[in-house]
Amino acid sequence: MNGAESLVRTLVAGGVSVCFSNPGTSEMHFVVALDRVEGMRCVLGLFEGVVTGAADGYGRMTDKPAGTLLHLGPGMNNGMANIHNAHKACTPMLNIVGDHAVYHRGYDAPLTSDIESAAKTVSSWVRTSPNAKSVAKDGAAAVAAALTLPGQVATLILPADTAWNEGEGVAEVPVVAGPKRVANEAVDEAARVLRSGEPTLILLGGRSARQATLNLVGKIATKTGCRVMAQGAVARTERGAGRLNVDRVPYPVDLALERLKGFKHIILVQSRMPVAFFAYPNKPSLLAPQDCQGHVLVKADEDPLQALEWLADEVGARQEKAPVSQYAPVKRGSGAVTPEALGLSLGAMLPENAIVVDESITTGRNFYGTTKTSQPHDWLQNMGGSIGLCMPLSVGAAIACPDRKVVSLESDGSGMYTLQALWTQAREGLNIITNVFANRVYGILKHELASVGAENPGRKALDMLDIGRPDLDWVAMARGMGVPGARATTMEEFNKHFAAATAAEGPSLIEAVL
Ligand SMILES: Cc1ncc(C[n+]2csc(CCOP(=O)(O)OP(=O)(O)O)c2C)c(N)n1
Numbered sequence: 001m002n003g004a005e006s007l008v009r010t011l012v013a014g015g016v017s018v019c020f021s022n023p024g025t026s027e028m029h030f031v032v033a034l035d036r037v038e039g040m041r042c043v044l045g046l047f048e049g050v051v052t053g054a055a056d057g058y059g060r061m062t063d064k065p066a067g068t069l070l071h072l073g074p075g076m077n078n079g080m081a082n083i084h085n086a087h088k089a090c091t092p093m094l095n096i097v098g099d100h101a102v103y104h105r106g107y108d109a110p111l112t113s114d115i116e117s118a119a120k121t122v123s124s125w126v127r128t129s130p131n132a133k134s135v136a137k138d139g140a141a142a143v144a145a146a147l148t149l150p151g152q153v154a155t156l157i158l159p160a161d162t163a164w165n166e167g168e169g170v171a172e173v174p175v176v177a178g179p180k181r182v183a184n185e186a187v188d189e190a191a192r193v194l195r196s197g198e199p200t201l202i203l204l205g206g207r208s209a210r211q212a213t214l215n216l217v218g219k220i221a222t223k224t225g226c227r228v229m230a231q232g233a234v235a236r237t238e239r240g241a242g243r244l245n246v247d248r249v250p251y252p253v254d255l256a257l258e259r260l261k262g263f264k265h266i267i268l269v270q271s272r273m274p275v276a277f278f279a280y281p282n283k284p285s286l287l288a289p290q291d292c293q294g295h296v297l298v299k300a301d302e303d304p305l306q307a308l309e310w311l312a313d314e315v316g317a318r319q320e321k322a323p324v325s326q327y328a329p330v331k332r333g334s335g336a337v338t339p340e341a342l343g344l345s346l347g348a349m350l351p352e353n354a355i356v357v358d359e360s361i362t363t364g365r366n367f368y369g370t371t372k373t374s375q376p377h378d379w380l381q382n383m384g385g386s387i388g389l390c391m392p393l394s395v396g397a398a399i400a401c402p403d404r405k406v407v408s409l410e411s412d413g414s415g416m417y418t419l420q421a422l423w424t425q426a427r428e429g430l431n432i433i434t435n436v437f438a439n440r441v442y443g444i445l446k447h448e449l450a451s452v453g454a455e456n457p458g459r460k461a462l463d464m465l466d467i468g469r470p471d472l473d474w475v476a477m478a479r480g481m482g483v484p485g486a487r488a489t490t491m492e493e494f495n496k497h498f499a500a501a502t503a504a505e506g507p508s509l510i511e512a513v514l
Pocket residue numbers: 081360361362363385386387388411412413414415439441442443444445
């Protein structure tokens with residue numbers, strides 16, 4: 001068994017069953033091994049940003065790593081933005097990056113680069129396998145690293161000769177510790193704060209915005225009168241009917257300051273004290289009031305469920321009822337295509353158990369509100385701020401959960417970064433409805449221009465924020481990649497296309513022209 005095969009067998013035995021790939025010469029033995037070993041689904045992405053974003057989507061939905069197969073430094077660097085997003089989301093993810101054979105590196109052949117240094121900026125674990133005998137053991141260590149809480153990006157670099165030389169057989173993935181128990185003192189402190197009667201916010205992040213945890217938080221809020229919010233972005237939130245509705249810290253600084261005004265305490269559940277996305281002249285970086293104290297209840301690698309059960313007992317909230325949303329869909333939007341009308345139609349028509357992948361930027365500011373009483377669903381957000389995540393993330397989510405409908409909410413500017421994902425969606429027959437909101441501008445940057453105090457932009461500056469001339473034809477681009485598409489210039493058309501897409505199997509795209 002060569003090194004490549006020993007690695008693939010090790011990964012499959014360790015529970016890694018999907019590999020998103022964009023290979024090259026240095027990964028050929030690995031590709032052949034993928035073929036030879038049962039139990040590994042291989043999914044081709046035509047750009048590495050698709051490969052890495054898809055692994056993020058898969059990891060978020062399963063809490064297990066998918067593999068990526070990337071071609072040396074340039075291949076990895078092409079996928080870097082979405083590795084960054086996965087790193088920020090604490091997604092378990094295993095990158096396998098081919099490199100030149102060890103003896104070839106010294107010749108500085110064209111694709112030579114310092115992969116390790118680049119990988120370290122977005123990975124919690126990086127290792128280069130020195131030889132074929134080490135590859136399986138290193139692969140097993142990489143799986144364990146990816147699974148280590150709170151979930152990590154692990155990058156294993158494989159010189160080509162480690163793949164073709166004789167390996168050492170299959171290695172066993174080391175046992176990974178489960179979540180740690182929170183310290184008694186942390187629970188005592190949170191209970192004391194809640195009993196004090198001072199205005200208190202419980203702020204959720206990490207893996208705490210899921211139903212079982214939300215239910216406990218709801219009980220605690222009912223009993224103590226505290227408020228509950230989630231961070232500005234959360235990797236996966238379970239919401240809709242039957243779940244506690246939790247608002248997020250808003251993106252605009254003034255709005256965030258307003259929402260957080262008056263709180264004396266913030267109890268942090270796998271979250272951090274809220275900070276502004278960017279610095280702005282004359283605005284604070286920290287969004288909580290200056291006299292507001294943060295209290296860490298649950299750290300990223302600790303068990304939120306156990307901590308909140310304990311806290312609920314401490315404050316006598318176990319018997320309370322969590323105030324969950326009731327199914328009460330809003331009325332569909334009608335007339336002109338506007339953000340408000342789109343929000344209404346999504347709220348009315350979201351299929352049960354959908355996975356919503358949200359990169360709707362300015363168009364989607366109200367979507368969270370209009371969907372809170374929709375059918376139960378999961379909501380995935382961009383944790384790293386690097387746009388071009390939505391379509392790839394949707395690929396991974398759809399592969400992780402083939403029985404669920406994925407609803408991608410994609411702004412046109414962001415969509416152009418990684419639209420090759422549509423081809424993978426078609427090839428794999430994935431159940432994804434991609435909604436592109438074609439406002440034909442980088443809308444958010446127009447707001448940012450004013451926020452940072454850049455005054456009197458001229459024609460050249462405004463041209464950098466305008467993505468019309470020529471207008472993008474999303475229906476044609478989707479068709480070119482094998483995804484049926486339709487354009488909506490009224491809400492009646494949008495509603496008709498969305499209903500048809502929901503009823504159909506496989507991918508589809510709706511271009512909503514704003
Ligand atoms: C990788 C990356 N490049 C550039 C940016 C800067 N950026 C943030 S939002 C944005 C434009 C978003 O436009 P669009 O997706 O059309 O959404 P809209 O603001 O129009 O709602 C850009 C270029 C970024 N965040 N990430």
